[in-house]
Amino acid sequence: MRIGIPRALSFYNYYPFWHGFFTNLGFEVVLSGKTTKSIVSAGSALVVTETCLPVKIYVGHVLDLLQNKKVDAIYTPSIQSIDYKIYNCSKIRGLPDLIRNVIKQDFLLIEPTLDKSDKDKTFYDYLEESVKDLGVTDKEAIKRASKVGWKAQNNFNMMIHSGVSFEKALRYAIEGKVVILKEEEEYPINVAVIAHGYNLHDDHSSMKILSKLNKLGVKTYTADRLTQEEMKEGFRNLETDIYWANEYEMTGAAGYYMKDDHIDGVITVTAFGCGPDSIMIERMTRFSKKFGKPLLNLTIDEHTGEAGFITRLEAFTDMLFRKKRLNLTQSFDKEFKSKDNKQEKKTNKYKIAINI
Numbered sequence: 001m002r003i004g005i006p007r008a009l010s011f012y013n014y015y016p017f018w019h020g021f022f023t024n025l026g027f028e029v030v031l032s033g034k035t036t037k038s039i040v041s042a043g044s045a046l047v048v049t050e051t052c053l054p055v056k057i058y059v060g061h062v063l064d065l066l067q068n069k070k071v072d073a074i075y076t077p078s079i080q081s082i083d084y085k086i087y088n089c090s091k092i093r094g095l096p097d098l099i100r101n102v103i104k105q106d107f108l109l110i111e112p113t114l115d116k117s118d119k120d121k122t123f124y125d126y127l128e129e130s131v132k133d134l135g136v137t138d139k140e141a142i143k144r145a146s147k148v149g150w151k152a153q154n155n156f157n158m159m160i161h162s163g164v165s166f167e168k169a170l171r172y173a174i175e176g177k178v179v180i181l182k183e184e185e186e187y188p189i190n191v192a193v194i195a196h197g198y199n200l201h202d203d204h205s206s207m208k209i210l211s212k213l214n215k216l217g218v219k220t221y222t223a224d225r226l227t228q229e230e231m232k233e234g235f236r237n238l239e240t241d242i243y244w245a246n247e248y249e250m251t252g253a254a255g256y257y258m259k260d261d262h263i264d265g266v267i268t269v270t271a272f273g274c275g276p277d278s279i280m281i282e283r284m285t286r287f288s289k290k291f292g293k294p295l296l297n298l299t300i301d302e303h304t305g306e307a308g309f310i311t312r313l314e315a316f317t318d319m320l321f322r323k324k325r326l327n328l329t330q331s332f333d334k335e336f337k338s339k340d341n342k343q344e345k346k347t348n349k350y351k352i353a354i355n356i
């Protein structure tokens with residue numbers, strides 16, 4: 001049987017687990033294609049305009065699986081909460097209902113509920129619900145498959161923490177490989193890019209922001225690089241508590257990087273019309289002023305043009321370069337005044353600043 005998984009939303013968080021789990025139980029896992037303009041248009045045509053871009057994209061991917069990939073079932077879990085009283089937004093929680101209501105076609109929709117706030121339900125209940133309609137009821141087999149899934153997921157997390165790119169980490173995890181980066185290239189400017197995985201790692205949505213920044217001489221840091229403890233520290237830095245499930249990768253990561261001296265600036269990428277993000281961005285904006293960390297907020301929807309996006313990135317990085325140059329020359333001035341005045345040493349140090 002071919003299980004279709006839409007390349008959207010929680011795919012960006014849990015795909016290695018799902019792939020390992022379903023494959024071990026003997027199913028073929030089929031992914032929808034990469035996001036394209038036609039996938040976005042097809043999804044947008046079926047939902048109300050106010051719906052956020054990631055959900056429109058999700059609907060487009062379900063259509064892609066049904067129309068082009070000949071799958072036997074679509075896997076769309078309803079992920080209510082990922083920890084006790086830490087909830088997903090209503091659109092993610094009600095995703096299976098949305099899909100059933102907007103796609104008027106006869107197909108098998110697998111829609112288990114994961115709700116860590118429900119003390120009567122365990123993770124295994126969720127897994128059993130995931131395969132019940134596919135005819136699998138052997139609890140021991142489900143536990144074994146879950147172990148395979150966790151192994152792939154942990155390997156993926158380990159690789160991405162070390163700085164391996166999302167695409168590569170995903171590919172290696174599926175192939176059962178582990179590759180850890182020991183050394184990373186240094187760049188003159190370091191920027192934290194704060195966004196949900198589904199906005200950041202979908203090349204169509206993010207317009208390849210990470211590689212665009214690299215080309216501008218900027219090294220990027222994302223929430224994927226942080227441990228949960230570091231993101232909790234980020235919440236403390238921004239004097240708030242976690243409520244939304246995907247707030248770790250937003251508020252948690254932003255709070256951590258804003259207090260990191262190594263980071264020169266922060267860029268956020270959020271979907272137009274996202275309720276939770278608008279609240280989080282407001283807090284980040286306030287604290288960026290408090291910590292003196294330059295912040296650029298970018299909002300995306302299906303009409304966002306690449307040219308405007310690039311212009312804003314260039315203007316922001318330009319400002320970061322100027323700021324860094326100025327800070328460096330000022331600190332050298334201070335150093336030379338207080339210590340020695342050797343012209344040669346002084347010139348060398350200024351050269352470093354000019355290169356930046």
Ligand code: SF4
Nearest residue numbers: 052089091271274275
């Ligand atoms: S958190 Fe925001 S962007 Fe993500 S699905 Fe919900 S409304 Fe959309």
